[in-house]
Amino acid sequence: SYVQGTFDIPLLTKTVGQCLDETAQRFPERDALVFCRDGVRKTFAQFKEEVDQAAAGLLALGLKKGDRLGVWSPNKYEWVLMQFATAQAGIILVSVNPAYQAGELEFVLRKVGCKALMFPAQFKTQKYYDILKQACPELEKSSPGGIKSKRLPDLSIVIMVDSKLPGTFHMSEVMQAGDSSHMKQLRALQQTLSCHEPINIQFTSGTTGSPKGATLSHRNIVNNANLIGMRLGISEQVGLWDYRVNIPAPLYHCLGSVGGGMVMALHGSTSIFPSPSFEGKAALEAVLREKCSFLHGTPTMFIDMLSQPDFDSYDLSSLRGGIIAGSPVPPEIMKMIMTKMHMPEIVVAYGTTENSPVTFMGFPDDNFDKKTETVGCIFPHTEAKIEDPATGESVPLNTPGELQVRGYCVMLGYWDDPAKTSEVVSDDKWYKTGDIASLDEHGYCKIIGRCKDMIIRGGENIYPAELEQFLHTHPKIEEVQVVGVKDSRMGEEICACIRLRTGQKCTEEEIRAFCKGKISHFKIPRYIVFLNEYPLTVSGKIQKYKLREQMEKHLKL
CATH class of the missing domain: 3.30.300.30 (ANL, C-terminal domain)
Structure with missing residues (x-):
């Protein structure tokens, strides 16, 4: 079992910043981002200006290219602002799970040596400042930017999205910190950035053992977002309302940050975030109010939306498609998504954080069986093979074995963990997914389960x-x-x-x-x-x- 994607779409060598710059020039007045709950709406021109301001502000605070900045927050505007500001300045964004408690937070910040951390004051019962204090008791007595912590030796800068507590900067201070000299510094720095450099560390949702920091480059995620948009059929020859994408999935996860933020920056689509964490009702309201044409989520999210008691009262006729990913989709759920949610063009995607994330994805016009029985077809510039996990021998087509992937999408490695990296990436750059799957002669893949769930x-x-x-x-x-x-x-x-x-x-x-x-x-x-x-x-x-x-x-x- 071996299959190779096409080469007809060229691979891009742009950085994340270059992609946003080009799109903002093409569609300055188009909505880039809408955060429904917080009432935030930004055009591409506004967003680009604020990204540059924030990037200059980070340089003014003393952050340098290659430093790590953690974002520990549910879905808020500042998350995406930081995603692009760090990329502009060559700072590596670390996606921190917003549910982490003190022990988990300390583990990831230490592992990657975060110099800066951004978070809101509170979300639901999660009081972020108090949790950080458990790992960094020095915070309260520190001056902003001058934290010296025993347990978090690299951390010096803490930024709060929406308030100012001892030892922290308010986000507005960061936005005002950069002056014309920092802007000049930023422009010079951008000339030195390479698409092969790391830009994002995503911790794999440790379903086993302690989480590992998958390190992704500009090239990894820029190309993945480009290919996602291409396969969804997002093109430029359309009106303003054609590509309004509803993203109820979390940003700290690849489906949100690459499928939401990065696809927007490459294709000029509008990303709409209904609520800070998933709420079925809020997602449906956002479709209605914002006339969304696409909706991305996990099967659990779609099941939740479909089972809202007032589901029938929402006019979802603006929808046409979207991505469903994360776990297998039961056929009767798929049928309801395609009919009751007006999403005939829905596609299934499959990927792993270590693959930036998508490696297989359906086409909008695939038949129903393909949409329910497979995770779609291999992406361009990507190879896949299936081996018997016990013997390492290649298996025939349509026979289950462990799925392995090779191509532009394979991560740079797990941060500061060569041993763990070599367990999953071979010398000739094949990534072992740990998933049991089978391939057919057309490059379509069936996922059968996890090797370890077997x-x-x-x-x-x-x-x-x-x-x-x-x-x-x-x-x-x-x-x-x-x-x-x-x-x-x-x-x-x-x-x-x-x-x-x-x-x-x-x-x-x-x-x-x-x-x-x-x-x-x-x-x-x-x-x-x-x-x-x-x-x-x-x-x-x-x-x-x-x-x-x-x-x-x-x-x-």
């Missing part, structure tokens, strides 16, 4: 995704997750964790009877547990390892 029951390999797809066809089941739990005799047993549709009642026996004769007897779940919610990462992905732990506890194994 259940080995008495020597039989069982792929949870296959079982989940089957159980989804039961009329009473809204959502299902299958995990392996330990068993002294079999090694592992199958546990199905089922969320029922509203108002439905169901028994374990009913589910087992439904399975009999339709799937192999060894795939019928030994344990069936009904629950109301799953443990999620902030980006809305289900944390299977946590679910497995919960089930082993619940079942007293």
Whole structure:
């Protein structure tokens, strides 16, 4: 199994800053960004001006090319402002999960040596300043820009988005710090930037072990965003309202920052952020108010939107397509997205943070089976192969094995972790995804599951995704997750964790009877547990390892 993408679209050698400059010149008056909850709306010309001001401000505070600045915040305007300001000045943006508590925060800031950190005062129950104080007790007694911390030795600058507490700069001070000499410094610095330099460190949502900092270059994300826009069919020959993209996905995650922010900077589309963290109702309201034509999210987000009690009252007729990514899409959900949400052009995308992120994506006019059974077709300038994880031998087409990817999109490496990097990137630059998949002769890919989610029951390999797809066809089941739990005799047993549709009642026996004769007897779940919610990462992905732990506890194994 081997497939290679086309070469008809040239790879770009521009930096992130050059892309924004060109787009702002082409569409100065077009909306670039809308943040609905905060009432922020910026045209490309306004955004470009503020990005340059912020970049000059960062230089005025003493940050230099190659320094790391962390953004620890839900979706706010300042997140995207910093994303582009750091890129203009050659400063490396570190995306920090907004749900992190003190221990996790300390780990990532130390790992990459963050010199600066930006955050809001509070979001929901998360009081950011107080959490940082636990890792950096010196903060309160420090002067702004002069932090000297024992546990965070690199941190000197803390910027607050919306208030000023001891030891911090207010964002408005950063915006005013740069004068004409810093602007001159910025212009000179931009001449020295290369598209091969690191620009962003994204911590992989540690579904196992401590998070690793995938380091991406301008070239990685500029080209990925360009190819995403091309495959969605975003072109310049359209009116102002054609490409208004609703982004309920988090910015600290690739789908938000590359699929939202970077696609905007390359293609001149408008990125609309409904709320600081995902709310189904806010996402639907934003479609209606902002006349969105595209909507990107995870299956969980779409399920939430479709199950809003007043769903039918929203006029979603402006929609036509979007990206769904992050986990497999049940066919009946896909049908509802295409019909009830007016999104016939919806495409499935697949990728990993380490691949900037997208490597496979559907075409808007793919047929229904392709949209539900595959994650689309290989991207241009990308190679993929499938190997037997046990032997390392190549497998025939349409045969499952571990998916590996090579091309412009492979990360520079995990920050300061050559050992972890060499575990996943081979000497000849193949990246091991850790996903079990199969390829067909047309370059379409089916994802079957994670290598590590695979259940080995008495020597039989069982792929949870296959079982989940089957159980989804039961009329009473809204959502299902299958995990392996330990068993002294079999090694592992199958546990199905089922969320029922509203108002439905169901028994374990009913589910087992439904399975009999339709799937192999060894795939019928030994344990069936009904629950109301799953443990999620902030980006809305289900944390299977946590679910497995919960089930082993619940079942007293």
